[in-house]
Amino acid sequence: MGRFTKTFREIRKDMFQICGGKASHLGELTSIGLSVPYGFCIIRDAFFHHLKENGLERDVFGIARTIDYEDIADLDKKTENIRSLIENAPMPKEIEEEITDxxxxxxxxDPFVAVRSSVAIRDSEISSFPGLMDTYHYLKGADRVIDYVKKCWASVFTSRATAARYRKGIDHERAIIAPIVQRMVNAKCAGxxxxxxxxxxxxxxxxIEGAWGIGEGVxxxxxxxxxxxxxxxxxxxxEKQVSxxxxxxxxxPNEKKAVYKEVPEEDQRKCCLEEKEIMELVRLAKLIEDHYKIPMDIEWAIDIDFEFPNNVFILQARAESVWSKKKAEPVVGKKSSYELLMERAMKTIKLNQ
Structure with missing residues (x-):
């Protein structure tokens, strides 16, 4: 697209040092033909260009170096000051123009879009900090998107994200944030x-887990x-559990933002997915796992405005982060498949005696 932006079609999974983890995976999924809502990424360099052009580098990283992480009030106050500096500074025109285009x-x-964080750590394989940076839904108009890109940049210095880097011994200047601007799915359900x-x-x-509306609730x-x-x-x-x-x-539309609303009583205990939608999600999950060759954690949504199967969208995919790090062990009683087979055979022999 330009110096500071790339469309999903231009991005691949190995570009997380430029585009962050989320954008690099969405680009990869787009490249293999999956239904990913259209979008683009404001790459890593845009954030640092914003700081440099506004003379913020010394202040932002200087304040960060003075944080007392044993004092929650000090952490909250100083990270709030850093976010204010980033949000209140004017975005360089060259970045504004690319975002507008x-x-x-x-x-x-003026379609509804989401501004989503996509992060990584410079010179590291780390490309995900789930839940630590901010995402904004149902934004409309280029000017509003520009404002929320700055908020997304600033969220790299939330108290939680800043403290997480400190605990892991990661210098704040190595943090990469590359916001995504992506069309909203008009979700019947998501998860x-x-x-x-x-x-x-x-x-x-x-x-698969899912509920009515967009996936934030899940x-x-x-x-x-x-x-x-x-x-x-x-x-x-x-197993099928309908909650x-x-x-x-x-x-x-009145508040012009996403909010929690009560589900009509007749829908509260209704299954949010049809059988064919479950099977399509399974098909896509297998395809994604086969492509990456590792267990995956995937976000999805069903769009109410499209017919099946064109209503099934993939919103994110990343490596599963819990069991994938553990040593592989048998699931049933920690017995090997051979032991389970022999146990079953011996039971049969005893029954036939």
Whole structure:
């Protein structure tokens, strides 16, 4: 696109040092033909250009070096000061122009978009800090997007993100933030899925969780989602739990932002996914895992404005981060497959005696 922006079509998974982890994966998924909502990334260099052009580098990183991490009030006050410096400084015109052009390319009549954080650590394999930076939904108009890109930049200095880097011994100047601007999905429902069972690490299962509205309710834990456990091989739903979903996170035209609203009583105990949608999500999960060759953590949404299967969108994919780091062990009683087979055989012999 330009010096400071790249479309998803220009991005691949190995570009996380330029575009952050989220954008690099969305670019990779786009390249293999998956349904990813259109978008673009404001690359790493834009943030540092913003600091340099406004003479903020010394102040931002100078304040960061004086934080007393044993004093929560000091951490909160100084990170708030840093965020104010970043947000209140005028964005360089050359970056503004590229963002405006990118936003206008996403559709006519000022489409709704999200501004999402995409992060990494310079000279490191780290490309994800889940939940530590900010995401903003249902933004409309280039000027508003520009304001929220600055807020997204500033969120690299939330108290949580700043303290997390300190605990890991990571210099703040190595933090990479490359915001994504992406078309919103008008979600009937949304959620997450794992290409293993996150409860016990079973690699033969895909687990899908979803609820009404956009996925914030599921990711934040504010809504108890429906849950489906599907066998990867025979594609059979082994478990199906339909929860009482009394809240949904949706756009409110009066407040002009996403809010939690009560779900109509007749829909609260209704399954949020149709059988064919579950199977399509399973198909996509297997395809993504086969491409990356590791267990994956995936975010998805079902768009109410499209017909199946064009209504199924992938919003994010990253490596599963819990079981993938553990030593592989048998799921059932920590016995090997040989031991389980012999145990079953011996039971049969005893029954036949």
């Amino acid at each position: 990118g936003y206008n390319s996403l559709g006519k009549d 997450v899925m794992f290409t293993l069972n996150p409860v016990n690490g079973d690699l033969s299962k895909i687990v 990711v934040s834990g504010n809504v108890t989602p429906d849950r489906f456990v599907v066998d990867k091989v025979i594609l059979e739903v082994n 009482c979903k009394n809240l949904k996170y949706v756009y409110d």
